[in-house]
Amino acid sequence: MIFDRNENKEVIALLGAGSMGTAIARRFAAGRIVLLGDISEKNLERTANELRYSGYTVETFVVNAMEKESVEAFAKKAASLGPVKYFIDTAGASPNQSRPEHIMRLDGVGTGYALDAFGKVMAAGGAGLVISSQTGYMMRLPDEVELQILKAATDELMDIPYIKETALQNSGYAYIIAKRINHLQAQKAAATTWKERRARINTLSPGVIVTPLAYDEFAAAGDNYQKMIDASAAMRTGSSDEIAEAGAFLLGEHAGFINGTDLLIDGGTIAAIRTGAYTLGA
Numbered sequence: 001m002i003f004d005r006n007e008n009k010e011v012i013a014l015l016g017a018g019s020m021g022t023a024i025a026r027r028f029a030a031g032r033i034v035l036l037g038d039i040s041e042k043n044l045e046r047t048a049n050e051l052r053y054s055g056y057t058v059e060t061f062v063v064n065a066m067e068k069e070s071v072e073a074f075a076k077k078a079a080s081l082g083p084v085k086y087f088i089d090t091a092g093a094s095p096n097q098s099r100p101e102h103i104m105r106l107d108g109v110g111t112g113y114a115l116d117a118f119g120k121v122m123a124a125g126g127a128g129l130v131i132s133s134q135t136g137y138m139m140r141l142p143d144e145v146e147l148q149i150l151k152a153a154t155d156e157l158m159d160i161p162y163i164k165e166t167a168l169q170n171s172g173y174a175y176i177i178a179k180r181i182n183h184l185q186a187q188k189a190a191a192t193t194w195k196e197r198r199a200r201i202n203t204l205s206p207g208v209i210v211t212p213l214a215y216d217e218f219a220a221a222g223d224n225y226q227k228m229i230d231a232s233a234a235m236r237t238g239s240s241d242e243i244a245e246a247g248a249f250l251l252g253e254h255a256g257f258i259n260g261t262d263l264l265i266d267g268g269t270i271a272a273i274r275t276g277a278y279t280l281g282a
């Protein structure tokens with residue numbers, strides 16, 4: 001049976017077919033094509049089935065977000081399906097899942113590849129969203145390092161001395177720094193390549209959101225997460241649906257003047273850290 005006979009459908013490209021990304025994509029899926037990209041065929045199949053059983057049109061693509069050619073092929077695939085209206089990047093690994101270099105190559109450099117590649121194919125009036133993290137607010141990078149990051153081509157990021165000397169020392173630092181890099185990458189793309197396409201790009205920085213990735217973190221982090229949750233004003237974890245609500249706003253037409261910026265959605269954890277109400281554990 002053909003569920004949708006309309007032609008020239010707009011495309012939503014989701015890089016990382018996980019919990020938060022899928023929740024955001026669902027908000028725009030009706031009447032569009034959802035292109036799911038993930039390194040895990042199992043995750044692709046699970047998410048594709050979930051969306052198909054909800055009546056949406058879905059295509060899948062195996063992509064490694066850490067490899068430039070693979071990400072470029074994903075962007076080309078998106079463009080081949082129709083005008084690329086939305087791009088969502090949630091491909092990521094948490095500190096306890098991976099080694100520092102892997103985190104920096106995936107969460108930092110990989111996001112750069114994605115913004116570069118989609119900066120060539122976005123439709124005019126389109127919008128993008130990178131899922132960064134509250135951790136991007138946990139450490140202030142020196143101004144000169146932020147400038148180096150803004151000026152570096154994506155392939156040069158790993159050569160920046162601060163990245164080598166600090167980010168690659170442990171997975172926690174790698175994650176914190178990669179997520180701050182996301183904010184800078186979105187600023188840069190908004191001002192350059194995405195501007196040329198007349199498309200907007202922002203980041204969203206979630207706090208503790210219960211997903212499979214977060215479960216891996218909870219298991220390995222002792223009582224640090226519990227303390228962080230208790231210290232936040234919300235005093236609870238967040239959900240993918242709450243992130244989707246904000247993501248839908250940032251991607252949607254009511255956010256037409258929001259560009260190159262970040263929205264922190266953390267229940268107040270960073271406020272607790274900044275004010276000294278909570279001190280980060282090891």
Ligand SMILES: NC(=O)c1ccc[n+]([C@@H]2O[C@H](COP(=O)([O-])OP(=O)(O)OC[C@H]3O[C@@H](n4cnc5c(N)ncnc54)[C@H](O)[C@@H]3O)[C@@H](O)[C@H]2O)c1
Binds near residue numbers: 040091094205
């Ligand atoms: N869950 C949280 O508490 C939390 C908080 C802040 C930020 N984040 C960030 O949000 C993003 C999404 O996380 P989530 O919690 O929805 O996790 P998730 O595990 O549900 O989704 C992540 C997806 O990325 C995919 N992926 C991993 N490596 C990849 C690669 N090399 N190429 C392509 N795909 C790859 C995984 O297979 C998975 O489907 C991540 O970047 C994460 O760092 C999560």
